[in-house]
Amino acid sequence: MNSTTPAKDLNPGLSQAEVALRQAQYGPNRLKPGLERAVLVQFLQQFRNPLVLILLVASVVSAATGDVAGAVIIALIVLMSVTLDFVQAYRAGRAAERLALQVAVTATVLRDGSQYELPVFDLVPGDVVLLSAGDLIPADARVVQANDFFVNQAQLTGEPYPVEKRASAFAAAPSAEWVLDAEDAVFMGSSVVSGSARIVIGRIGSATALGQIADSLATAAPPTAFEIGTRRFGLLIMRLTFLLVLFTLLVNVALHRPLLESFLFAVALAVGLTPELLPMVVSVTLTRGALRMAALKVIVKRPSAIQDMGAMDVLCTDKTGTLTEARIRLERHVDATGQSNPNVLALAYLNSFFESGLKSPLDDAILQHAEIDVGAWTKIDEVPFDFERRRVSVLVERAAEQGSERRLVVKGAPEDVVRLCTHYQDASGASLPLDEAAHATIVALFDGLGEEGFRVLGIAWKDVPVSHSHAVVSDETEMVFAGFAAFLDPPKASAGQALRAMAASGVAVKIVTGDNERVTRHVCTELGVPITGVLTGTDVAAMNDDALRARVEDINLFCRVNPAQKNRIILALKARGHVVGYLGDGINDAPSLHTADVGISVDGAVDVAKQAAAMILLENDLMVLHQGILEGRRTFGNVMKYIMMATSSNFGNMFSMAAATMFLPFLPMLPLQILLNNLLYDVSEISLPLDEVDAEDLAEPKRWDMGFIRNFMLTIGPISSLFDFLTFYALVQMFNAHESLFRTGWFVESIATQVLVIFVIRTRRNPLRSTPNRWLVLSSLGVVLAAMVLPFTPLAPYLGFTSLPLEFFGLLAVLLGAYLAMVELGKQWFYRRLRKV
Ligand SMILES: Nc1ncnc2c1ncn2[C@@H]1O[C@H](COP(=O)(O)OP(=O)(O)OP(=O)(O)O)[C@@H](O)[C@H]1O
Numbered sequence: 001m002n003s004t005t006p007a008k009d010l011n012p013g014l015s016q017a018e019v020a021l022r023q024a025q026y027g028p029n030r031l032k033p034g035l036e037r038a039v040l041v042q043f044l045q046q047f048r049n050p051l052v053l054i055l056l057v058a059s060v061v062s063a064a065t066g067d068v069a070g071a072v073i074i075a076l077i078v079l080m081s082v083t084l085d086f087v088q089a090y091r092a093g094r095a096a097e098r099l100a101l102q103v104a105v106t107a108t109v110l111r112d113g114s115q116y117e118l119p120v121f122d123l124v125p126g127d128v129v130l131l132s133a134g135d136l137i138p139a140d141a142r143v144v145q146a147n148d149f150f151v152n153q154a155q156l157t158g159e160p161y162p163v164e165k166r167a168s169a170f171a172a173a174p175s176a177e178w179v180l181d182a183e184d185a186v187f188m189g190s191s192v193v194s195g196s197a198r199i200v201i202g203r204i205g206s207a208t209a210l211g212q213i214a215d216s217l218a219t220a221a222p223p224t225a226f227e228i229g230t231r232r233f234g235l236l237i238m239r240l241t242f243l244l245v246l247f248t249l250l251v252n253v254a255l256h257r258p259l260l261e262s263f264l265f266a267v268a269l270a271v272g273l274t275p276e277l278l279p280m281v282v283s284v285t286l287t288r289g290a291l292r293m294a295a296l297k298v299i300v301k302r303p304s305a306i307q308d309m310g311a312m313d314v315l316c317t318d319k320t321g322t323l324t325e326a327r328i329r330l331e332r333h334v335d336a337t338g339q340s341n342p343n344v345l346a347l348a349y350l351n352s353f354f355e356s357g358l359k360s361p362l363d364d365a366i367l368q369h370a371e372i373d374v375g376a377w378t379k380i381d382e383v384p385f386d387f388e389r390r391r392v393s394v395l396v397e398r399a400a401e402q403g404s405e406r407r408l409v410v411k412g413a414p415e416d417v418v419r420l421c422t423h424y425q426d427a428s429g430a431s432l433p434l435d436e437a438a439h440a441t442i443v444a445l446f447d448g449l450g451e452e453g454f455r456v457l458g459i460a461w462k463d464v465p466v467s468h469s470h471a472v473v474s475d476e477t478e479m480v481f482a483g484f485a486a487f488l489d490p491p492k493a494s495a496g497q498a499l500r501a502m503a504a505s506g507v508a509v510k511i512v513t514g515d516n517e518r519v520t521r522h523v524c525t526e527l528g529v530p531i532t533g534v535l536t537g538t539d540v541a542a543m544n545d546d547a548l549r550a551r552v553e554d555i556n557l558f559c560r561v562n563p564a565q566k567n568r569i570i571l572a573l574k575a576r577g578h579v580v581g582y583l584g585d586g587i588n589d590a591p592s593l594h595t596a597d598v599g600i601s602v603d604g605a606v607d608v609a610k611q612a613a614a615m616i617l618l619e620n621d622l623m624v625l626h627q628g629i630l631e632g633r634r635t636f637g638n639v640m641k642y643i644m645m646a647t648s649s650n651f652g653n654m655f656s657m658a659a660a661t662m663f664l665p666f667l668p669m670l671p672l673q674i675l676l677n678n679l680l681y682d683v684s685e686i687s688l689p690l691d692e693v694d695a696e697d698l699a700e701p702k703r704w705d706m707g708f709i710r711n712f713m714l715t716i717g718p719i720s721s722l723f724d725f726l727t728f729y730a731l732v733q734m735f736n737a738h739e740s741l742f743r744t745g746w747f748v749e750s751i752a753t754q755v756l757v758i759f760v761i762r763t764r765r766n767p768l769r770s771t772p773n774r775w776l777v778l779s780s781l782g783v784v785l786a787a788m789v790l791p792f793t794p795l796a797p798y799l800g801f802t803s804l805p806l807e808f809f810g811l812l813a814v815l816l817g818a819y820l821a822m823v824e825l826g827k828q829w830f831y832r833r834l835r836k837v
């Protein structure tokens with residue numbers, strides 16, 4: 001191990017004035033381009049939709065052939081739909097970004113000689129930053145001081161093992177260039193595995209090595225289950241649209257209709273069929289969910305995680321701080337004979353005091369327990385803590401009668417610490433050989449402490465020659481066992497209740513901890529959590545992935561597992577088809593937070609954990625998480641409503657429109673009327689994300705089910721078409737409708753049925769027993785009213801409408817009532833059959 005390299009420069013950091021200058025010059029330390037440019041780009045991206053482009057081109061062509069008014073109206077309608085969609089989605093996006101800012105990763109920066117905790121995007125070249133284990137490296141920088149400083153550069157180099165970095169003055173070859181394997185350079189996107197350092201920033205934002213490859217990294221995120229679902233749904237719709245459009249086009253051509261108009265009609269039909277509001281509905285529901293979560297003190301970094309929360313059926317969690325209070329207190333310090341012994345405390349204190357790597361709450365508890373003067377000791381070296389060894393050693397020295405003495409002090413997981421010892425120290429301080437009898441006493445003592453619910457660390461030491469100036473892992477042998485430090489970390493009162501609530505909502509909770517079995521069992525008993533099975537890290541190590549997969553289902557306690565094993569457990573659960581959440585706060589949790597479908601961390605977590613998580617709890621409370629799960633399911637419910645509307649009623653309408661072209665001597669609706677119909681329908685749906693979802697729809701994890709959507713479509717769609725044909729028949733037979741009367745009548749009927757059916761479809765219950773959101777009622781009724789009034793306004797001739805006879809509204813009322821009643825019957829039949837399967 002490399003020992004401390006002293007600071008060559010005592011750089012006090014930049015002055016605030018200098019920082020302001022540099023911020024103006026270099027901009028924020030961010031990978032993404034500025035928002036302003038993005039707005040325009042985002043808006044223009046809406047026009048990438050081929051249907052939108054085709055419509056605009058087609059309307060230009062139709063303007064050229066004489067129909068200027070029609071072309072202008074089509075262009076206007078298209079523009080309005082695009083803007084409507086964009087504004088909603090953009091506002092949602094901004095709200096999500098503001099939320100994410102609340103949990104921005106910060107760095108410890110030295111400016112004007114004082115330390116500040118600042119968001120990383122505030123940093124400028126020249127800033128002095130202090131780093132310790134678990135931190136993310138905020139920009140490309142030079143190391144000026146290092147202390148057993150190891151970083152993980154996997155994101156840049158793909159090299160999974162930590163590499164050591166040293167201060168320039170101590171590097172074998174100080175480098176002037178930014179080379180990834182330079183010993184004295186660290187790079188944005190890597191993380192500190194152990195040790196500490198002081199760095200001076202050289203390059204920020206997109207000038208960093210990461211910034212230069214950021215575009216290629218951006219594509220790496222795997223799609224969530226929900227995104228895969230939406231994509232498959234889009235494909236289904238696309239196929240249906242294609243068939244229908246082709247069909248109408250062929251019929252119209254066969255009937256020798258005007259080509260351009262037929263083409264426009266077919267394209268308008270395609271627009272009518274496309275659930276173009278789906279992305280908007282998804283992002284708005286998600287943002288609304290995120291804002292409601294924020295009120296509960298949960299910050300959602302990646303909005304789609306809310307959906308994953310709704311789908312999640314297994315939650316894995318570590319123990320400390322989640323199930324326990326994380327107010328850890330040192331309760332006892334006992335020697336091998338079980339007697340309280342100040343020498344044990346002194347050794348533990350030395351170790352915690354000089355440990356420079358990852359400080360854990362256990363260290364804090366030791367340091368807070370007593371004030372011990374360590375002034376006589378100086379630190380020589382350290383073997384930093386890691387989650388494989390589960391221990392930390394410090395090498396310290398003090399003056400003694402003859403010269404000086406050097407001592408290695410180890411503290412860590414008791415099983416391992418005891419294994420490293422050949423001697424033990426009794427109450428008088430004498431060092432005795434650790435024979436079988438002594439070993440049995442020590443193990444019994446340890447077991448006893450565990451039984452009482454104590455978290456226990458073993459403490460051991462040995463003297464080394466003064467010439468010994470580096471400490472390495474292999475020095476941790478032939479130690480003298482000093483005793484145990486025993487801590488209490490009381491279970492959280494609210495945790496048991498939260499776990500029961502989750503179980504009742506169909507989410508299995510599994511505990512995945514680096515701590516030992518006895519302590520964890522004790523916590524479970526106190527919380528009233530039944531233990532269905534236990535696996536230890538040793539068991540997991542002995543299994544291949546198949547064997548692990550076969551076991552993960554029944555086990556709800558995984559103990560003494562290391563970070564890689566935690567990750568394997570998550571992978572095994574995912575492979576079994578579960579949607580897995582992971583809650584954790586340490587360096588050891590980062591890989592699992594990344595692998596899980598939804599990673600959840602807490603505000604006090606180390607940077608790497610916060611970075612890997614999709615959601616941050618500002619208050620570590622499992623009950624809030626249960627709320628989040630319900631929020632996710634609510635979001636899913638509202639998106640589903642939109643999809644069920646789009647596939648049943650909307651699709652039914654467009655289907656009858658296509659079919660009607662075969663029987664009518666004219667187009668059943670003008671292209672622009674179809675587009676207007678679609679726009680009005682969209683407007684009625686804007687408030688859908690605000691809608692309530694019935695309690696029974698929140699009872700279970702929610703997942704995409706294409707079979708469900710298809711069957712629903714096949715049940716409700718035909719009812720919609722049936723009533724279209726009844727209208728069609730009545731208009732021709734009873735009203736003797738000519739072209740424009742027919743189109744006007746059908747336009748009004750189709751809007752009314754299509755929009756009002758939401759009140760039947762939005763609930764599984766009798767629609768009168770489930771209260772819809774006020775805005776949804778207002779927008780729906782408003783749109784239907786607008787459609788009815790439109791034919792009587794001066795706009796009517798431009799839109800090809802004619803005023804309707806009063807009797808038509810009588811017919812409409814009868815048809816509408818019968819339609820809604822029949823959809824309700826169809827719906828009830830559908831859900832009854834669904835329950836039987
Ligand atoms: N500061 C420390 N010094 C020595 N040993 C430590 C220290 N911190 C942790 N350990 C050892 O490493 C083990 C694993 O660490 P830790 O308990 O933090 O893991 P975890 O998986 O995060 O567990 P938890 O579920 O309690 O959060 C501990 O049980 C303890 O034996």
Ligand SMILES: [Mg+2]
Binds near residue numbers: 320
């Ligand atoms: Mg932990």
